[in-house]
Amino acid sequence: MKRGREPRPQTDGGPHIPVLLAEVLSALDLPGRTLAVDGTFGAGGYTRAMLGADPSVHVLAIDRDPGAIADGAPTVAAAQGRLTLVPGRFGSLDACVREAGWPQADAVVLDIGVSSMQIDQAERGFSFRHDGPLDMRMERAGRSAANLVNEAEEGDLADIIYHYGEERRSRAVARAIVEARRKGRIETTAALAEIVASVVWADPASGIHPATRTFQGLRIAVNDELGELVQALHAAERILRPGGRLAVVTFHSLEDRIVKQFFSARSGRAAQGSRHLPSLEAPAPRSFTAVTKGPVLPTDSETFANPRARSAKLRAVERTDAPAPAPLAAIETLAALPERTGRSARR
DSSP, X not given: OOSSSOSSOOSSSOOOOOTTHHHHHHHHTOTTOSEEXXXXXXXXXXXXXXXXXXXXXXXXXXXXXXXXXXXXXXXHHHTTTSXXXXXXXXXXXXXXXXXXXXXXXXXEEEEOSOOXXXXXXXXXXXXXXXXXXXXXXXXXXXXXXXHHHHHSXXXXXXXXXXXXXXXXXXXXXXXXXXXXXXXXXXXXXXXXXXXXXTTSOOBTTTTBOTTHHHHHHHHHHHHTHHHHHHHHHHHXXXXXXXXXXXXXXXXXXXXXXXXXXXXXXXXXXXXXXXXXXXXXXXXXXXXXXXXXXXXXXXXXXXXXXXXGGTTOEEEEEEEOSSOOOXXXXXXXXXXXXXXXXXXXXXX
């Protein structure tokens, strides 16, 4: 599978289709459970499926995008009291659960990244596929991608594009951005895509647009997506009851690496450090046991019917009765920009 593509691109103008849905429901094992949490409501695909899996389950759904909250009103009404939809970040899902009056949760699902609806809306500025304002803010508040592109130092831009976007030509891209903004602010997605394409050459064999990785890196930085993921994993660990399940669907290597290392450390399968997780803390009681053995990938039939599924990976664990350990500081290094020294691969 190719890396660096925009997650879940809408290629046919059709509705958003939840990825690995049957596999997620199987991993969560919902029948008999009381409260399930959908940390990334989006268009409500996982939420509706969880409501349908057991008529007694209540779903608490969270989304940081005010548009998703507003659009979810019909789903709330149709659920007849079994769905609570709240604005917020999934990094604080444990607080959301408690504020809603629940002491613990029985299941949590996280579908990481930007939604196809956000990509398809030109005014949101997530995609070079549709010309629009250079925004990328999931919450429509705070620092936008335009602010970042026009105000950040060249070295900081290069770091973001290299680490979060996995763009090896990050220095050239950052230099081109700085040169372009001297002539005037970069305000649109089309303008930025053109700047990137001037220094990153298209690879017809991959089918990846030259600006894909740069847009990914900026979007992750604007929304602190990896930092939120780290917080969400710890929040789910704190709020899940013993026997509760956590399922996470990721769409690129940075996300999957964080989830994999966290699950490995918390289930006792990562006794020693690695180049990605160099200094694990002292072993703690196992707070999770594995549900999936390695990542669950979409079938060929799913990727054919739903191209956005092509890079998806599902990992799932079950909560033990061990107390939640202290936050795993080593995992946070995977979400942060590394030191600039020794990064000779960036050009």
